[in-house]
Amino acid sequence: MRRLKDLIEHRLSRRSVLTGTAAAAMLVTAGAIAPVHADDVNTTGLAVTEDTVKVGILHSVTGTMAISETGSVQAEKLAIEQINAMGGVLGRKIEYIQEDGGSDWPTFAEKAKKLLVSDKVAAVFGCWTSASRKAVLPVFEQYNGMLYYPTFYEGLEQSPNVIYTGQEATQQILAGIDWVAKEKGAKSFYLLGSDYIWPRTSNKIARKHIEKLGMKVVGEEYYPLGHTQFNSVINKIKLKKPDVIYAIVVGGSNVAFYKQLKAAGIDMTKEKPVLLTISVTEDEIRGIGGENIEGAYAAMKYFQSLDNENNKEFVSAFKEMWGDEIVIGDVTQAAYLGPWLWKAAVEKAGSFDIDKVRLASPGIELTTAPEGYVRVHENHHLWSKTRIGLAKPDGQYELVYETADLMEPDPFPEGYQ
Amino acid sequence: MINLKSFMARQDILALIILAALLFVVMPMSMDIFRLNLIGKYLTYAFVAIGLVLCWGKGGILSLGQGVFFGLGGYCMAMYLKLESSTPEATAIQSTPGIPDFMDWNQITELPWFWEPFNSLTFTLVAILVVPALFAFIIGAAMFKRRVGGVYFAIITQAIAAILTILIIGQQGYTGGVNGITDLRTLKGWDIRSDDAKYFLYFLNGALLLGVLVLCQFVLKSKLGRLLVALRDKEDRVRFSGYDVANFKIFVFCFAAVLSAIGGAMFTLQVGFMSPSFVGIVPSIEMVIFCAVGGRLSIFGAVYGTLLVNWAKTTFSETFPELWLFGLGALFIAVVLVFPNGLSGLYRSYLAPHVDRWIFRKPPEGGSTGTGAIDTPAFEPDPAARPAE
Numbered sequence: 001m002r003r004l005k006d007l008i009e010h011r012l013s014r015r016s017v018l019t020g021t022a023a024a025a026m027l028v029t030a031g032a033i034a035p036v037h038a039d040d041v042n043t044t045g046l047a048v049t050e051d052t053v054k055v056g057i058l059h060s061v062t063g064t065m066a067i068s069e070t071g072s073v074q075a076e077k078l079a080i081e082q083i084n085a086m087g088g089v090l091g092r093k094i095e096y097i098q099e100d101g102g103s104d105w106p107t108f109a110e111k112a113k114k115l116l117v118s119d120k121v122a123a124v125f126g127c128w129t130s131a132s133r134k135a136v137l138p139v140f141e142q143y144n145g146m147l148y149y150p151t152f153y154e155g156l157e158q159s160p161n162v163i164y165t166g167q168e169a170t171q172q173i174l175a176g177i178d179w180v181a182k183e184k185g186a187k188s189f190y191l192l193g194s195d196y197i198w199p200r201t202s203n204k205i206a207r208k209h210i211e212k213l214g215m216k217v218v219g220e221e222y223y224p225l226g227h228t229q230f231n232s233v234i235n236k237i238k239l240k241k242p243d244v245i246y247a248i249v250v251g252g253s254n255v256a257f258y259k260q261l262k263a264a265g266i267d268m269t270k271e272k273p274v275l276l277t278i279s280v281t282e283d284e285i286r287g288i289g290g291e292n293i294e295g296a297y298a299a300m301k302y303f304q305s306l307d308n309e310n311n312k313e314f315v316s317a318f319k320e321m322w323g324d325e326i327v328i329g330d331v332t333q334a335a336y337l338g339p340w341l342w343k344a345a346v347e348k349a350g351s352f353d354i355d356k357v358r359l360a361s362p363g364i365e366l367t368t369a370p371e372g373y374v375r376v377h378e379n380h381h382l383w384s385k386t387r388i389g390l391a392k393p394d395g396q397y398e399l400v401y402e403t404a405d406l407m408e409p410d411p412f413p414e415g416y417q
Numbered sequence: 418m419i420n421l422k423s424f425m426a427r428q429d430i431l432a433l434i435i436l437a438a439l440l441f442v443v444m445p446m447s448m449d450i451f452r453l454n455l456i457g458k459y460l461t462y463a464f465v466a467i468g469l470v471l472c473w474g475k476g477g478i479l480s481l482g483q484g485v486f487f488g489l490g491g492y493c494m495a496m497y498l499k500l501e502s503s504t505p506e507a508t509a510i511q512s513t514p515g516i517p518d519f520m521d522w523n524q525i526t527e528l529p530w531f532w533e534p535f536n537s538l539t540f541t542l543v544a545i546l547v548v549p550a551l552f553a554f555i556i557g558a559a560m561f562k563r564r565v566g567g568v569y570f571a572i573i574t575q576a577i578a579a580i581l582t583i584l585i586i587g588q589q590g591y592t593g594g595v596n597g598i599t600d601l602r603t604l605k606g607w608d609i610r611s612d613d614a615k616y617f618l619y620f621l622n623g624a625l626l627l628g629v630l631v632l633c634q635f636v637l638k639s640k641l642g643r644l645l646v647a648l649r650d651k652e653d654r655v656r657f658s659g660y661d662v663a664n665f666k667i668f669v670f671c672f673a674a675v676l677s678a679i680g681g682a683m684f685t686l687q688v689g690f691m692s693p694s695f696v697g698i699v700p701s702i703e704m705v706i707f708c709a710v711g712g713r714l715s716i717f718g719a720v721y722g723t724l725l726v727n728w729a730k731t732t733f734s735e736t737f738p739e740l741w742l743f744g745l746g747a748l749f750i751a752v753v754l755v756f757p758n759g760l761s762g763l764y765r766s767y768l769a770p771h772v773d774r775w776i777f778r779k780p781p782e783g784g785s786t787g788t789g790a791i792d793t794p795a796f797e798p799d800p801a802a803r804p805a806e
Contacts, residue, residue, distance in 0.1 A: 061739045100738035105597065105692050107734075110455065114735070117451040131596040131692065138600050138689055142610050156522055195587060196595045201522055224586065225595070412510065 041090055042352045047120040053092040053352060055080070055339075056099060056115035058126030058136075063103025068251070069128045071283055072150050072335035073098070074322050076125045079339035082317070089343045090352070097121060105135035112136040116143040122352045123148065125338040128331070130154060130197055137162070144354050148338030151331050152278070152300060154201035155411035160358055163341060164381045164409075166334040167301050169202045170416065171407040172278045175386035176299030177209050179401050184274050186243040188218045192233060193248035193279075195222035202248055202278065205416045212415075218242050223249070228256035234264045237273070247277045254284050258292045268295035281329025282395060290395035302333040302371040303389045303397040314370035327395065333370050340366055341376065373406070381409030424638035425631070427777055428769075432717045433630060440623040450612045457619040457687045459727040460626055462487075464680030466708040466719035467633055468673030473705070474713035475637060476669045477649030478566070482574030483677050483704050485581050486549040488696035490678025492585075492592075493548060495691035496532060497541040498601035498609075517598070523590030532591075538605065545682045546675055553674035557667035564663070566652075575698050582697040597692020601685065609686055622683045626720070629676060633716050636672070645669055710752050711759050718761025725760065 038048050047054035057076050059069040080094045088094060097119050099111035108127065115121045116139065123146045127133045130153055140147050140161040147162045155168035180186045189210050193199025199222065207217050218240045221233050230253075237245060245266075249257045261268075261275075268275045275296040282304050285293055304315060304327060314336065318328055341364055346352055349360035365375040375383045383406040389397025421430070444456055465483050473479045505515040513526045520528075534540045556577065560570055585592045593599070601609070608614060636642050648655040648662050656662045685691045694700065711722020729748055733741035756763050 062742050098738050100734050100741065102734065105694055106688060106690070109688065109690070110458075110731070111734075113451060113454075118449075129595075134596045134599045135690060135692070138602075138610065154522075156518075196589065197519070197522060200589070204524070224583065 041350065042122075044353050044355075045120060046122045046352050046354075048092065048122060048352050051088075051092055052095050053089060054095050054097060054119060054121045055342075056112075056119065056121040056124040056126065057096050058099050058101055058108065058111055058115060058124055059128060060101045060103040060132075061098075062100055064251070065101075065103040065128055065132075067287075068283065068331070069101075071326075071329060071332035072126075072128060074326070075150075075318070075328075075332045075336035076339060078318055078321050079336050081321070083339055083343055089346050090350070094339070101127070101132055105129075105131045108132040109135045109139055112139045112145070112147075113143070116140070116145040122146070122346075122354075123342045123357075125150075125335065125342075127151070133157075133162075146342070146354050146357060148335075148342060150335035150338060152334075154198040155413070156201065158379050158381075158411050160380070161354075162380060163338070163361060163376065164411075165337045165341065166331060166382075167384060167386070167407075168381050168409050168411045169198075169205050170410045170413045171301070171381075171384065171386055172299050173202055173206050174209055175403050175407060176276055176278065176297075176388060177206060177213070179299070179388050180244055180274055180276055180297070181213055181215060183401070184243070186274060187215050188240075188242045189215065189244045189246050190218055190237050190240060190242035190273075191220040191246045191248075193222055194227070194250045194253060195224050199248035199250070199279070203246070205413065206246060208416045223253065225251060225253065227253050230257045230260045231264070234260055234266065237266070238264065241273070243272055243274060245273050245275045247275060248279045249277075250279050252287070254280060255287050255289075258288045258296075262292050268293070270295075280391075281331060282327040282397065283329040283332070285391065285395045286327055290391070290393040293391045294393045296391045297400070298389045298391065298397060299386060300330040300389070301384045301386055302330045303387065303399060304328045305389075305396045305398060306371065306387075307399070308370075308372060310368045310372070311370040337366065337369055337374065337382075340369070345376075375406070377409050379409060379411060381411060383408060421631075424635045428773070429634055431772075431776070433627065436630070436717060436720060437623075437627055440626070441620065445616075445619070450615055453619055454615045454687060455727075455731060456724070457615070457622050458684065459724055460622055460720070461680040461684040461687065462704060462707055462727065463626060463720045463723040464629060464683070465677040465704045466711060466723045467629060467716050468676035469705060469708040470711075470713055470716050470719045471633060471636065471645070471676075472669050472673040473708065474715075475642065475649065476645040476666065477652075478666055478670060479568075479571045479705070480574045480670065480673070480701075481571045481698070481705060482576075482578040482701050483673065484696045484698075484701035485574075485578050486553065486674040486677035487681040487684070487700075487704070488581065488585075488691070488693070489549045489552065490545045490681030491685045491691040491695060492598070492681075493535070493541055493544045493678075494682040494685040495598040495601060496535040497538060498604060498685065499598050500528075500532065500536055501604070502600065502602040517593075518600075519593045519596065519598075520590055525590045529591050545678050549674040549678035550671045553671040554667060557670040558663075561663040561666040561670075566666075575701070578696060578698050578701050582693045585693040585696060593692070595693065597690055597694070599690040599692075601689050604686070610689060615687065618683070618687050622687065625679060625683065629679070630716055630720070633676075637716075641665065641668070706749060709759055710749075712761030712764075713759065715759075715761030718759055718764070721760050 038050050042048040057073060059073050060066050061070065061073065080096055083089060084093050097115060099115060101108040101111060115124055125148045127136060127149050128151050133149055137159055141159060145161055148165055149162050150165050152166040152172055153168060191203045191206060193203055203220060210217055219236060277296060277298050278300060280298055315328060319326060344364045345357045345360045348364065349356035361376050362378045363376060367373050372385060377383055385403050386407050387399055388401040390400050392398055445453060465487055469483060499517045503515060503517045508514045508518060511518065511521040513521055516528050560573065586594050603609060644655065644660065644665055648665060652662055707723040707726050708719050710726050712718035730745060733744040752759060
């Protein structure tokens with residue numbers, strides 16, 4: 001009985017939370033009355049008790065990817081803590097089991113399986129690289145788990161067992177190219193990127209869109225992950241004089257690329273060429289150095305500097321939990337959405353059952369996401385705005401443009417494949 | 418019928434029976450299918466470690482590129498399975514249905530010629546054995562005929578591992594790139610992801626492993642095995658005795674490569690994908706560590722070493738997700754400092770004398786049987802004690 005009373009109180013207290021007192025305030029539109037007994041909300045044997053529910057966090061905290069994925073782990077832990085402070089999900093506190101993918105794809109598959117089969121977690125928040133997602137995908141589909149995947153990625157995928165909280169390629173690319181064509185009068189583009197599936201697919205979409213708008217691509221090149229010698233491509237860029245350098249270099253290569261670009265005398269603070277990237281978040285700038293990338297533009301859905309109430313609360317809560325030195329990039333914010341979207345779906349479904357959560361997911365909206373309003377599409381991706389940021393020497397982006405409407409996620413874009 | 422006793426001493430047969438009991442009775446009874454599948458995965462690395470015992474422990478050829486052969490075997494298997502799961506119906510959403518999904522993402526519109534034969538299971542099974550053997554033969558012939566050995570050979574094998582990784586990642590339209598070949602489902606319509614299939618594959622894997630152990634024991638006890646040890650310890654003397662040293666080295670290198678490839682193919686079947694992260698330098702060195710922890714002179718030790726290291730890796734990382742690498746590092750340092758001959762060295766110095774006394778009623782050391790325990794110290798001086806070549 002006590003439990004029921006707690007629940008009712010929790011439901012009543014939500015009103016006051018909505019008014020925006022706590023940093024944890026996160027509006028959720030779900031509305032079903034929460035059933036009480038664990039058996040009612042969990043008919044498939046997940047790790048749900050009368051007052052707890054287990055979830056998994058699966059990222060690399062060791063190895064080369066650790067530097068990128070740490071932010072996501074922190075964001076997910078913050079969200080879980082805030083949800084627990086509000087009374088949990090269906091009256092149950094979230095307990096997380098963290099596993100290390102070790103920057104190694106088969107390890108990701110192994111740990112995903114452990115979380116689903118041995119720990120019976122109700123949801124997993126995790127993965128970062130496409131390779132790790134591809135490795136765990138068959139595991140989630142076979143054992144019917146639910147993965148909340150935070151990274152912007154190449155699209156071409158739509159699994160019933162994944163909610164993609166980052167942007168897929170067209171959302172990031174189309175708005176960015178439209179903007180640079182209109183605002184900067186761009187006519188020619190030089191595409192370059194790291195050599196794997198995300199940059200290649202993204203550039204394929206970019207090229208189609210550029211040509212569709214009657215502009216032209218004057219060069220397209222790829223370099224292996226970890227590559228550090230960009231002098232030859234920089235020379236070609238100087239020769240071809242493109243209006244826009246469209247860069248999708250990832251990871252450590254970024255440091256070399258931007259330093260060499262600057263050393264070669266390509267000044268991005270000047271009118272031309274414009275450098276537009278979809279791969280450099282505030283996290284990467286920390287490695288590159290703000291002074292080396294000053295003047296570049298990034299097209300993504302979130303910047304730490306976004307000026308809205310949700311984001312201010314999010315940033316201050318994040319810093320309170322993880323320290324003042326921390327920076328928050330696009331993926332970190334997307335990772336933060338995962339637990340909230342899951343909570344909303346569970347409460348809408350009135351159940352932790354994976355199949356019911358899946359059915360409940362499309363249409364879930366968050367009005368208090370740090371990036372603003374987001375909504376889950378039928379195809380399990382998020383409707384979100386795309387924004388253009390201008391890199392400042394202090395390592396932050398200044399918002400210069402945002403789409404008026406939400407961009408529709410389109411993982412299998414017609415005419416761009 | 419080959420007489421088992423002609424090349425396996427009682428101690429070896431006992432070791433084989435204990436391992437068989439452990440793999441086929443103790444583990445399946447004490448673990449659920451998830452853990453058992455993990456053990457199955459570890460055991461595929463044991464094939465590589467056993468190959469390294471022959472090649473490195475016995476033959477003195479340190480290869481830091483065994484991942485290449487593991488990968489070749491694994492990729493051959495993965496290519497077959499991928500083609501089977503890429504039916505036009507299953508891939509109807511692609512711009513070119515009927516080819517593997519990653520090719521479609523890379524604007525490839527027809528199946529490359531070297532993928533075609535992998536539609537046949539027979540070809541695939543033959544390729545798993547022949548492709549690595551051929552590749553090892555080319556490397557071996559090029560190196561050993563020119564008398565390249567020791568550290569230089571190790572460096573070259575590393576370079577080959579690095580080259581192959583870069584090649585696979587760079588040619589992502591044909592190989593799947595960094596992601597590897599993923600989402601493998603069925604073998605001739607038989608769902609390899611089901612629990613029944615996992616049990617079957619585990620036992621198949623275990624049986625293959627025991628078969629390989631017997632085969633290796635046969636090789637080691639043959640004249641060839643003795644020659645290997647001889648050319649490890651005094652290559653010149655073997656050469657001056659009239660043997661063509663290079664041919665023996667090439668053989669054992671190819672043999673180890675084929676074993677690795679069998680492990681790779683079994684890995685793909687049990688884990689359900691293959692990626693370049695098993696081909697490169699790091700996994701190749703890890704495989705050498707499995708072998709070193711087990712004791713590089715003992716084929717049984719290699720199996721236990723592989724199991725121990727991988728079990729530790731899984732357990733540490735589950736318990737301490739942010740600190741586990743330190744624990745694993747400490748284990749390796751301990752192995753090198755405290756028991757350089759690995760698990761089998763420990764067994765030999767502390768347990769074997771008792772086992773010999775109690776079970777075989779035999780004086781512990783210097784027994785009269787010429788072909789005593791797997792690694793009779795009197796026969797094989799500890800290679801670690803030798804000065805570097």
